[in-house]
Each structure stands twice: as structure tokens, then as C-alpha cells.
Amino acid sequence: xxxxxxxxxxxxxxxxxxxxxxxxEAALAKHVHAVAAAPGAAGVFLSAPRMRALDxxxxxxxxxxxxxxxxxxxxxxxAAYIDLLLGAFTRPVPPIFAxxxxxxxxxxxxxxxxxxxxxxxxxxxxxxxxxxxSQGRPEREWNGPVVGWQARYVEGLxxxxxxxxxxxxxxxxxxxxxxxEAVLAWLPGVPREFVELAFGHTLxxxxxxxxxxxxxxxxxxxxxxxxxxxxxxxxxxxxIAEPDPE
Amino acid sequence: xxxxxxxxxxxxxxxxxxxxxLARAGFEVTILEKGKNYFRGLExxxxxxxxxxxxxxxxxxxxxxxxxxxxxxxxxxxxREAEAGAxxxxxxxxxxxxxxxxxxxxxxxxxxxxxxxxxxxxRSRFGPVEGADVADWPFSYEALAPYYDAVEEILGVAGDLxxxxxxVLEESPRGPYPMxxxxxxxxxxxxxxxxxQLGYRVHAFPEAINSxxxxxxxxCHNCGYCAGYGCPVNARGGAAVxxxxxxxxxxxxxxTRAMVTKIATxxxxxxxxxxxxxxxxxxxxxxxADVVVLAASAVESARLALLSDSAAHPHxxxxxxxxxxxxxxxxxxxxxxxxxPGRMHPHRxxxxxxxxxxxxxxxxxxxxxxxxxxxxxxxxxVEIGGSPQLIDEALAYDQVPxxxxxxxxxWMRGSSLRDRLIGCQMLAEDLPQxxxxxxxxxxVRDVYGLPAARVTYSPHRHELFASLHWARRLRAICRAxxxxxxxxxxxxxxxxxxxxxxxTRHVSGTLRMGDDPAASVCDGFGRMHDAENVVVCDGSxxxxxxxxxxxxxxxxxxxxxxxxLAHGEDAARRGPQPTSSLPS
Numbered sequence: 001x002x003x004x005x006x007x008x009x010x011x012x013x014x015x016x017x018x019x020x021x022x023x024x025e026a027a028l029a030k031h032v033h034a035v036a037a038a039p040g041a042a043g044v045f046l047s048a049p050r051m052r053a054l055d056x057x058x059x060x061x062x063x064x065x066x067x068x069x070x071x072x073x074x075x076x077x078x079a080a081y082i083d084l085l086l087g088a089f090t091r092p093v094p095p096i097f098a099x100x101x102x103x104x105x106x107x108x109x110x111x112x113x114x115x116x117x118x119x120x121x122x123x124x125x126x127x128x129x130x131x132x133x134s135q136g137r138p139e140r141e142w143n144g145p146v147v148g149w150q151a152r153y154v155e156g157l158x159x160x161x162x163x164x165x166x167x168x169x170x171x172x173x174x175x176x177x178x179x180x181e182a183v184l185a186w187l188p189g190v191p192r193e194f195v196e197l198a199f200g201h202t203l204x205x206x207x208x209x210x211x212x213x214x215x216x217x218x219x220x221x222x223x224x225x226x227x228x229x230x231x232x233x234x235x236x237x238x239x240i241a242e243p244d245p246e
Numbered sequence: 247x248x249x250x251x252x253x254x255x256x257x258x259x260x261x262x263x264x265x266x267x268l269a270r271a272g273f274e275v276t277i278l279e280k281g282k283n284y285f286r287g288l289e290x291x292x293x294x295x296x297x298x299x300x301x302x303x304x305x306x307x308x309x310x311x312x313x314x315x316x317x318x319x320x321x322x323x324x325x326r327e328a329e330a331g332a333x334x335x336x337x338x339x340x341x342x343x344x345x346x347x348x349x350x351x352x353x354x355x356x357x358x359x360x361x362x363x364x365x366x367x368x369r370s371r372f373g374p375v376e377g378a379d380v381a382d383w384p385f386s387y388e389a390l391a392p393y394y395d396a397v398e399e400i401l402g403v404a405g406d407l408x409x410x411x412x413x414v415l416e417e418s419p420r421g422p423y424p425m426x427x428x429x430x431x432x433x434x435x436x437x438x439x440x441x442x443q444l445g446y447r448v449h450a451f452p453e454a455i456n457s458x459x460x461x462x463x464x465x466c467h468n469c470g471y472c473a474g475y476g477c478p479v480n481a482r483g484g485a486a487v488x489x490x491x492x493x494x495x496x497x498x499x500x501x502t503r504a505m506v507t508k509i510a511t512x513x514x515x516x517x518x519x520x521x522x523x524x525x526x527x528x529x530x531x532x533x534x535a536d537v538v539v540l541a542a543s544a545v546e547s548a549r550l551a552l553l554s555d556s557a558a559h560p561h562x563x564x565x566x567x568x569x570x571x572x573x574x575x576x577x578x579x580x581x582x583x584x585x586x587p588g589r590m591h592p593h594r595x596x597x598x599x600x601x602x603x604x605x606x607x608x609x610x611x612x613x614x615x616x617x618x619x620x621x622x623x624x625x626x627x628v629e630i631g632g633s634p635q636l637i638d639e640a641l642a643y644d645q646v647p648x649x650x651x652x653x654x655x656x657w658m659r660g661s662s663l664r665d666r667l668i669g670c671q672m673l674a675e676d677l678p679q680x681x682x683x684x685x686x687x688x689x690v691r692d693v694y695g696l697p698a699a700r701v702t703y704s705p706h707r708h709e710l711f712a713s714l715h716w717a718r719r720l721r722a723i724c725r726a727x728x729x730x731x732x733x734x735x736x737x738x739x740x741x742x743x744x745x746x747x748x749x750t751r752h753v754s755g756t757l758r759m760g761d762d763p764a765a766s767v768c769d770g771f772g773r774m775h776d777a778e779n780v781v782v783c784d785g786s787x788x789x790x791x792x793x794x795x796x797x798x799x800x801x802x803x804x805x806x807x808x809x810x811l812a813h814g815e816d817a818a819r820r821g822p823q824p825t826s827s828l829p830s
Contacts, residue, residue: 061651068655097310100284100300101478113302120282120503122526126317126693142691143319143337181652199651203640208304224658225665226636227470227593229301231478234467235594237429244589 043080044087045150049171050157055079056173057160057195058202060180067177070223073206081205081214082198086150088131093118096127098211102231105218113211113229149197156194163189249274252811253520253535254498255506255550258349259797260783260804261541262485263397265493267805267823268539271812275498276533277490278522280505281312281346284476285486288347289494293462294487299352299476303637306474312346313353315339317693320545325681325704333700337690340701341576341753343543347502348476350543350751351484351797355473355597356454358403358798359627360394362417362606363387365792372608372622378677378706379573381789384761384770387418392821393802393809395421400492401483401801402460404428405452414449414603427599428457428466433590433668434600434631440584440726441602444719448630451601454483454798463487466596473597473632489801503527505694508554509538509780515558516779527694537779537811540757541804544574544786548684548756549699551767564767564774569758571685573678574701575791577626577752578709578737582720584668584729592633592667602628605672605716606793614715623712626674626793628720639664668727672716673750674737675793677706684756705741713737752796754788771815772807783807 042048058079064072073079088094099115119127125139133148134140163183164172172183184195205214207221209229215221221228250273254265257279269275286295299311309315320340327335343350364371366383374380405423407415427450430438438448455466466481480487494500501524508521510532517538524531540547548571554563562570605625609615615623634642643657660666682704686697717736724732759782760766763775772787774780783804785796792799810818817823 062654070655070659072655096308097305098300098302100298100302100476101296102300113300117298120526121528122317122503122693126314130316142693142695199644200641203637204304204307207636207640209302212304221636224636224661225589228636229469229471231301231469231471232467234469235429239591240429240468240594241432241435243432244591 043083044090046083046086046153046157049161050154051079051083052173053157053160053171054082054153054198056175056180057157057198058082058205060177060184061199061202062206071219073202075216076206076220077214077216078202078205081208081212082153082201084213085201086131086153089128094124094127095212096123098209103209103211103229104231105228106230106233108232111211113209152194152197156191156198159190159194163187250536251276251534252537252539253278253533254539254541255509255520256349256541256543256546256784257347257485257490257500258343258541258543258784259351259485259800260785261349261539262489262493263801263804264539264541264781264783264808264811265498266489266496267808267812269493269496269498270823273537273812275493277493277498277500278504278506278520278533279347279500279502281344281502283347283500283502284311284352285347288486288491288500291495294480294491297476297478297480299478301469301471301475301478303635307637311352311476312344313339313342315342318342318345319690319692319698321687321690321698321700323700323702325702328681328702333688334690337698340699341545341751343751343753347500348484348486348490351486352476353474353751354484354797356482356484357598357601357627357629357795358398358401358452358454359601359603359794360418360420361387361390361792361794361799364417364608365790365794366390368790372610375621375677375706375708376619377679378708379680380677381758381760381765383789384759389819390799390802390806391419393805394798396822397798397801397805398424400461401454401488401798402456402463403452403454403483404450404457406450409449411447411449411603413607417606423452425457425460428453428455428596429468429599431592431595431599431631433592433633434598436586436590436727437584437630437668437670437723438600440728441723443726444723446602446604446723448600448602451598451629453596454488455596456481456483461488468595470593470595470597472595506542506550507694507696509540509550509563510554511556511558511563511777513558515777517777523694537781539781539783539808539811541783543784544753544756545684545699545701547782547784547786548574549686549697551757552684552686553696559776564757564776564780566776567764567767569765569767571683571756572680573755573758573789574682574684574703575676575678575753575755575788576703577673577750577791578676578705578713579740579750580625580672580674580713580717580720580737581733581735581740582670582672582717582724583663583733584724584727585662585731585733586666586668586727587730589661589665590633590668591665592631592669593635593664595631598629598631600630602630602670605674609715612715614711618707618711620708620711623708623715624675624793625672625712625716627795628670628672630670631668633664633667633669636664662731668724668729670720670724672713672720673752673793673795674709674712674716676791677708678755678758678790679704679706705737710736710738752785752791754785754791754796757782757786758789759787760789771810771818772803781807781811
């Protein structure tokens with residue numbers, strides 16, 4: 001498998017950073033800043049200490065500078081993405097399903113993705129159950145009681161900090177990488193299911209559409225050379241059928 | 247004389263076609279769809295608006311449109327687990343299809359090969375297979391061919407007749423395609439060259455995707471968000487934009503968020519009305535029906551039949567034979583990939599632009615087949631060119647054994663499973679077995695409070711050996727591309743790691759059609775043997791699963807069955823009614 005830390009890869013990333021600087025995305029930035037918590041502050045749902053633990057967890061799972069040359073989950077704002085998902089029902093229109101059809105990221109029109117779709121009563125019931133849990137409500141217990149993502153994150157993040165303090169006498173966010181790895185992988189105390197839930201959400205917050213509060217300034221799409229949604233602009237026959245010029 | 251009222255359950259490939267035929271023939275048609283409508287202007291004579299679909303991977307992962315296994319779970323167990331008395335071993339997404347207006351054609355990438363002549367006569371041409379229930383279809387390719395033609399004429403199919411291999415045309419004779427093929431994908435062209443060196447003829451996949459403006463819809467702009475996504479510009483044909491729209495313009499009525507809970511029957515066994523939960527499952531309603539068209543897809547149609555027991559149908563609607571839910575088939579999936587030294591940009595285009603069809607021909611002189619005690623090994627269509635998208639790629643590295651999560655970003659930068667990938671997937675014939683079935687889970691419920699569909703499924707050894715046979719050959723092609731690495735993932739591996747069945751959304755066979763009421767549920771025009779005013783119009787009718795993508799055949803069957811319902815069997819045997827006077 002090729003390791004891309006090569007001269008060509010470095011040059012490509014430098015070019016990407018230049019492109020990023022050349023095209024400030026005012027509309028997107030406005031949207032993202034509206035949903036993202038400031039570093040160290042409480043989130044839409046999570047308290048400040050839990051946000052710090054979550055941010056450290058995300059950064060550990062998909063690292064950025066200085067551990068890695070490219071932006072990681074912290075730089076993408078993955079913790080803010082997860083926090084917004086957990087607090088989705090604090091918004092007039094819960095940011096569950098972005099709108100469509102076009103983001104118009106390359107210009108030419110309004111960003112339809114930023115206008116989230118309204119949930120109907122059935123969808124609201126399903127998504128509240130998934131996020132908030134069933135809370136003893138019969139209409140949410142079609143298959144019995146459900147522990148929602150909110151409770152799983154609260155318990156998981158508290159377990160993360162408790163384990164870190166027990167073994168290393170500091171909160172998770174202040175641990176060295178090897179210590180974080182020990183807490184997550186080797187030492188007892190943190191449910192594996194929680195780490196896997198957070199890993200999936202971290203990937204979404206790192207690599208997904210920025211309208212959901214993650215992937216800030218599309219930085220993750222640049223170092224992965226992923227175009228994302230760029231509609232209605234698309235590709236020519238040559239761009240599809242032929243190799244890209246070097 | 248009052249008009250006959252047809253209730254159509256499901257607005258996907260089969261239901262939309264049937265609704266259109268019946269509405270044109272003067273029926274009062276009500277289409278009941280459990281999901282929401284993300285199209286705009288379907289009923290507007292002035293033309294379609296842009297839909298709400300878009301290139302958003304997070305939304306797709308969250309079950310958009312209408313594919314939420316948390317709300318509507320299915321359960322799964324293997325045949326062995328069933329024999330041991332296990333109720334289930336998995337609960338979640340078991341080969342689900344989108345529950346939304348347009349059904350599965352909101353997530354398909356429009357691949358529309360025709361079935362081969364042999365698909366209609368596997369039993370008589372190749373004989374029985376021990377442990378399987380292979381059966382002929384109750385009619386031939388020739389009987390369905392005019393319906394294929396009519397569906398393609400409306401759907402709009404892009405293809406390349408001149409480049410189509412002779413054996414394909416011999417097995418599925420046809421005239422010119424309505425449109426030329428769209429742009430070929432670089433990854434597919436690279437595979438095509440390598441395959442040609444080894445004697446295989448890779449050609450443009452027939453696709454219901456506009457290569458030129460067609461039917462008031464634009465040409466595809468090759469955005470790359472095709473398989474798994476609704477088309478954001480309506481360039482892709484499908485149930486909604488091609489047929490449901492015509493049905494609505496002909497007077498049919500569409501009710502969304504209408505979850506049918508039962509097809510009620512009278513003392514004579516005929517359907518009288520359907521019961522449903524309307525408006526997001528909050529209100530119980532009933533709709534009277536002279537005829538019911540059942541087109542909810544193979545698993546859901548069987549579930550509804552089993553939920554519709556009555557005095558006349560004590561074991562479920564149409565289930566006197568005990569066959570409802572049985573001979574459930576999924577196509578068996580085999581992945582093969584070439585990891586190339588350079589970037590292949592497989593995200594540009596229509597998810598897969600080419601196909602290899604040699605594996606659709608049964609191999610009868612194989613040592614592997616003899617070793618397995620099988621009369622033949624049959625693969626299926628090989629779709630070539632696509633790749634996962636970014637979040638799926640990120641998750642894929644995590645699922646590869648021995649790849650350490652700590653190197654996640656190195657894998658992402660190298661992009662061996664996306665941007666440097668030539669991916670192909672073989673979707674192979676799955677032999678029908680009586681023990682592979684849908685029934686009602688005794689405990690697990692959906693959000694409507696109804697018993698979940700339980701899938702009992704194990705592959706026949708034919709599927710595993712056919713996959714091995716072709717995996718070797720596909721890997722050889724991948725190597726011949728100049729790949730750094732050639733990877734294969736045969737069906738057995740997929741089944742070992744995936745709790746669902748065969749990793750495909752191609753589902754068929756639960757309400758099998760046939761001439762013998764003791765061995766089938768429906769007759770050759772989709773009418774239930776035990777309830778003749780219930781006409782099935784989806785993949786559940788298939789006696790065998792075929793070796794090709796099923797949707798075109800579902801549409802052609804629906805057109806034939808609805809023609810018989812509206813105009814009589816003799817008219818249906820002559821072919822579809824003229825389509826030239828259609829509203830656009």
C-alpha cells in the first residue's frame with residue numbers, strides 16, 4: 001500500500017491549502033459558525049467537560065497536526081457535529097436530513113443543503129427515540145426500551161474521563177497519545193460499543209457534508225481529493241473517460 | 247356503470263407501471279405508498295421540478311430516503327439456526343429497499359439488462375439441482391419481449407447494440423436502444439482492455455440514464471451520486487418519473503404515508519378492501535377495492551400476505567400451498583478489485599458504466615462443478631467501474647483485517663479502496679430453496695407495531711462454488727490491468743462477515759408464479775391462485791432469480807400483468823397496448 005507522504009503528495013496538499021485560501025466560503029462559514037461550539041465551551045447538548053473529552057476522542061481517532069500533517073477530526077469540528085446531532089431537537093428544524101438537490105458549492109445559486117427538511121410526525125418519533133431514548137414512553141418502545149445516543153455519549157464520555165483519572169490522574173483530554181490509546185483499547189472502563197458509535201460519527205463529522213456542522217471549510221475533502229457534492233456542475237466526457245493530466 | 251377501483255400497494259417499479267396501465271384503461275386507481283414523496287411536480291402537466299435528492303452521504307447513511315432499519319427492522323437467521331430453534335441471530339437492515347415514492351428506483355443506478363431466454367427455462371434446459379427448487383417460468387422470453395420493448399421505450403435506455411456480444415443478443419434478442427450510451431468511465435475502460443486480453447467482451451451497460459435529453463428530462467451530468475442516491479436532476483429514469491407521473495396524469499391518486507396493514511378478504515376469498523395506517527401511522531383507515539395490486543417488493547409483499555390471514559385464508563393470503571414467503575432469493579455478490587498505481591476517479595460517472603456478461607452463461611464442464619456435485623455453475627452480471635464514497639471508504643479500511651486504525655489517514659491519502667480502485671461486483675444467480683423464506687418474527691416489531699419480516703436464508707452450495715469459479719477469473723482480469731494489487735471477496739467471505747443475506751438489494755421469489763397451484767402462489771399473470779383479484783406485480787413473482795439486475799423484468803412483468811387485468815389474457819398475450827397516445 002502506498003504511503004502518500006511523498007514530495008508529490010506534499011505539493012498537492014500545499015496547492016490545496018492555497019486553493020482554500022483563495023476561495024473563502026462566506027456562506028458556509030456563516031452556517032458552520034452558527035452551529036459549532038467554541039473550543040472548550042459547552043455544546044448544544046454536551047457540557048464543556050464532556051465536549052473536551054469528545055473533542056479529544058475524535059482527535060485521537062482521526063488525528064491532525066502535529067501528529068499528522070493533514071487536518072483531522074478536531075480541525076474538522078467532528079465533536080461539534082456529534083454534539084449538534086445529539087441536540088438536534090433543540091433546533092426549530094432538526095438538522096437530520098439536509099435539503100436538496102444542490103449545494104452550489106462551486107457557485108451559481110443558493111445552498112439547498114443548508115435548508116434542512118422538516119420531519120413529519122413519524123420521523124420525529126423515530127429520531128427522538130434514537131437520540132433521546134424511549135424514556136418509558138410506550139409510543140417509542142415498539143421493540144422495548146431504547147437507550148438513546150444522548151445517554152450513551154454522556155455515559156461513554158464520563159467513563160472515558162473516569163478511566164483516564166483512575167489510571168493517569170488526569171482527564172482524557174490531557175493525556176498523551178499512548179495514554180489515550182491505553183484507555184480506549186487496553187484498560188477496562190470504557191465500553192467498546194461506545195467507542196465504535198463515536199468512531200462512526202467521527203468519520204461522518206470529518207468527511208461528510210459541512211452543512212451538518214463538521215468538515216469545516218471542507219478541509220477533509222481537500223487532502224483526500226474528494227470533490228463532494230459540487231452540483232449542478234459535473235464532469236465532461238474527457239474528465240470521466242480519460243486519466244487526469246499530471 | 248361505476249368505474250372499477252384498483253388499489254395499488256407500493257409506488258416502486260411494479261406498482262407505478264401497473265397504476266399507469268390501469269389508470270389509462272379507465273380504472274379508478276389509488277396508489278398507497280408508505281413513504282414520503284421527494285419528487286416535485288410528478289402530477290404537473292407542465293413538467294417535473296427538481297427533486298429533493300442530492301449528493302449527501304450523511305443523509306444516505308441516516309436512511310434517506312425511507313430506508314431506516316431502526317424504524318422498520320427485519321430479522322435474519324440461517325437455515326441451520328432455524329433448525330436449531332433460534333428465533334433470529336440479527337436484527338436490522340436485511341437487504342432493505344427504500345420505502346418512498348419511486349421505491350427501489352430512487353436508489354438504483356438504472357442498470358436494465360434483460361433476462362436471458364434460459365432464465366425462463368432453467369429447469370428444462372439444465373435439469374434439477376439437488377437441494378434447490380429450480381422451476382421454469384410459466385412463459386418464455388418471447389412472451390415478455392414486447393413488454394421489455396414497451397418499458398424501455400418509456401423508461402429511456404442508453405445502450406450500444408453494436409458492441410453487445412453475440413451470445414447476449416442470441417439469449418436476449420432486441421432492437422436498437424432508444425439512446426446511445428453515456429460516457430465510459432476510465433476505470434471501466436481500463437478493465438475492458440484487460441478483459442479483452444483474456445477473451446472477455448466487456449460492453450456498455452444498458453442503463454435507464456439519459457445520455458441525451460429524453461421524455462422531457464435532461465441528459466445525465468455524471469455527478470457521481472448515482473447508486474444509493476436519488477437523481478438530483480431527473481436524468482435517471484425510474485418508477486416515479488417514467489411511470490407514476492404518467493399514472494397521475496391519467497387520473498390515478500397517490501397517497502403517501504399510507505402503510506397498508508392488511509388486505510382484507512370476503513368469504514369467497516376475494517379481496518374486498520385494504521386496511522392502512524395513514525398520515526405517519528397515526529390514523530386507521532380502509533379503502534374499498536375491486537382489485538388489489540400487490541407491489542411492495544418481495545419481502546414486504548410476502549409479509550403483507552402473511553399479515554392478511556382471514557377465515558378464507560387461515561395461513562395468510564394466497565397461502566393454501568404453504569408457499570407464501572418461500573423460495574426467497576437474493577443475488578449472490580462477489581467483489582473483485584484492482585488497486586491501481588494512479589488515480590482512476592471512479593467517482594465520476596454513473597456508478598458503473600460497463601458490464602461483463604460471460605458469467606451469466608452456466609458452465610457445465612467445470613471440475614469445480616463436478617467436485618461440488620452440481621450440474622452447472624452460473625454467475626451473473628459483473629458491474630464495472632464504481633467505488634465507495636468518502637465515509638464508506640473510511641469505514642471500509644476499518645473492516646479490512648489487519649489494517650490498524652492508527653494508520654487510518656495513510657489509507658485515506660493512498661485511497662486504494664476509492665480513488666485508485668477499479669471495482670467490480672458480480673451479482674449472480676441465487677438458486678431457489680424452499681427453506682429460504684420470509685415469515686413473521688414472533689417478537690420484533692416495526693414502528694407501526696406490526697411483526698417484522700424474518701428472513702431465513704442460507705446460500706445453496708451452487709452460489710458459493712459459482713462465486714469461487716468466477717472470483718479466480720475476475721482476479722486474473724484485475725491483475726491484467728497493471729494493478730498494484732488484485733483483491734477478491736467471494737460470496738462465502740461476504741456471508742461469513744455480513745449478517746445480512748448476500749450483500750445485495752436484489753430480492754425475489756416469495757410469491758412465485760407458476761401453473762401448479764400446489765407449487766406456486768400466483769398464476770402466469772400474477773393473479774393469486776386463491777384470490778384472483780389480487781394481482782402481484784413485483785419481484786416476488788420470479789420463479790428463479792436470474793443472473794441480471796431484476797428491475798427491468800419487474801417492470802415488464804407488471805406491464806404484462808396489468809395489461810391482462812385491464813384488457814384480458816388474450817390481449818395481454820398479443821402484447822402491450824399501443825403507447826403512442828401517452829401523455830408525456
